[in-house]
Amino acid sequence: MARARDQDACPGALQLHRAADGALARVRLPGGMVAPRQLEALAHAAMRFGSPAMELTSRGNIQIRGIDDDEAAQGLADAVADAGLLPSPTHERVRNIVASPLSGRLGGRADVREWVSLLDAAICADPALAALPGRFWFSLDDGTGDVSGLGADVGAHALGDTVALLLAGRDTGVRMSPSEVVPTLVSIAGRFAEIRQNAWRISELADPSALIGGLAPSEEAGTTWPAVTRPPVGWLTQDDGRIALGGAVPLGVLQARVAEYLAAVDAPLVVTPWRSVLVCDLEDGVADTALRVLAPMGLVFDDTSPWLDVSACTGRPGCERSAADVRADAARAVNDIADVHRHFVGCERACGSPPHGQVLIATEDGYVLRTPPP
Numbered sequence: 143m144a145r146a147r148d149q150d151a152c153p154g155a156l157q158l159h160r161a162a163d164g165a166l167a168r169v170r171l172p173g174g175m176v177a178p179r180q181l182e183a184l185a186h187a188a189m190r191f192g193s194p195a196m197e198l199t200s201r202g203n204i205q206i207r208g209i210d211d212d213e214a215a216q217g218l219a220d221a222v223a224d225a226g227l228l229p230s231p232t233h234e235r236v237r238n239i240v241a242s243p244l245s246g247r248l249g250g251r252a253d254v255r256e257w258v259s260l261l262d263a264a265i266c267a268d269p270a271l272a273a274l275p276g277r278f279w280f281s282l283d284d285g286t287g288d289v290s291g292l293g294a295d296v297g298a299h300a301l302g303d304t305v306a307l308l309l310a311g312r313d314t315g316v317r318m319s320p321s322e323v324v325p326t327l328v329s330i331a332g333r334f335a336e337i338r339q340n341a342w343r344i345s346e347l348a349d350p351s352a353l354i355g356g357l358a359p360s361e362e363a364g365t366t367w368p369a370v371t372r373p374p375v376g377w378l379t380q381d382d383g384r385i386a387l388g389g390a391v392p393l394g395v396l397q398a399r400v401a402e403y404l405a406a407v408d409a410p411l412v413v414t415p416w417r418s419v420l421v422c423d424l425e426d427g428v429a430d431t432a433l434r435v436l437a438p439m440g441l442v443f444d445d446t447s448p449w450l451d452v453s454a455c456t457g458r459p460g461c462e463r464s465a466a467d468v469r470a471d472a473a474r475a476v477n478d479i480a481d482v483h484r485h486f487v488g489c490e491r492a493c494g495s496p497p498h499g500q501v502l503i504a505t506e507d508g509y510v511l512r513t514p515p516p
Contacts, residue, residue: 464488
């Protein structure tokens with residue numbers, strides 16, 4: 143794809159995006175992992191400096207909208223930094239790491255949580271990677287196949303004793319040891335930063351395999367994984383016998399007040415790429431109490447809920463490009479019978495679209511189905 147400019151306009155906590163409802167900040171949460179005090183800090187910051195309707199993104203990050211002026215923008219940035227969520231001002235937009243959200247707790251062939259922290263530190267330590275586009279992202283799959291199908295630019299997929307190297311969601315045939323994962327992914331990201339010209343994603347390169355360099359494939363290349371579109375929800379028994387509660391957030395809008403209650407459980411939290419939240423490592427009694435409190439607040443713990451099969455971009459009034467209030471339309475259509483995931487968008491940009499399912503684009507004459515699928 144030909145680009146007119148070499149850098150995208152993806153927002154961060156410092157570089158904001160001007161939207162119709164005010165400025166928008168995006169706080170990166172590598173691996174979706176966020177401590178209770180950090181989520182509480184973001185909730186307080188959203189209520190003080192922007193809109194209390196926080197947004198969960200398809201890469202497991204949190205957005206805060208409605209930031210009215212420079213003073214509020216600075217206050218939000220200070221709050222994010224004070225919460226420990228801004229380790230590198232120069233790299234804050236490029237800390238895009240998705241990881242298997244239940245890794246180390248339920249199933250999988252490897253615990254990738256340490257890889258997340260090591261990869262994040264390595265990205266921030268490399269000055270050259272500050273030049274990566276804000277849309278470039280990494281994936282770390284524990285072998286369950288839940289995030290490899292999302293098509294990240296460069297990824298690692300645990301196979302057991304070895305790890306597969308992925309480019310644009312495809313197995314390159316290169317195998318790594320667990321200790322090689324972080325340096326290999328960082329090296330490939332560095333090569334992309336050097337050669338990308340106007341490309342924002344690896345899939346836009348004429349020959350992505352050139353990024354592999356001297357790494358020799360030992361297995362057949364080309365394997366892909368099906369895209370997961372539904373989050374893990376409900377009462378999830380971890381391998382250690384403790385409980386993880388998976389709560390889907392309808393249309394990805396997490397009210398700050400609900401976030402405060404999630405934080406009050408005082409347990410590890412994970413924001414998933416499917417706009418849900420996991421509350422982990424709970425004893426049965428605590429999990430039961432938390433479920434009784436959180437379910438009436440709008441979080442979805444029922445794995446048969448139709449809310450799991452519908453999503454939407456921001457739409458009106460937040461986005462000036464949108465032709466409709468797509469969230470309202472998606473909410474009205476949630477109980478319509480459908481056998482695929484449906485994503486409602488306000489314009490052809492189709493922000494936040496999942497890799498599979500239907501993308502319904504708003505027009506002045508109603509919705510049209512985008513074809514071909516992404």
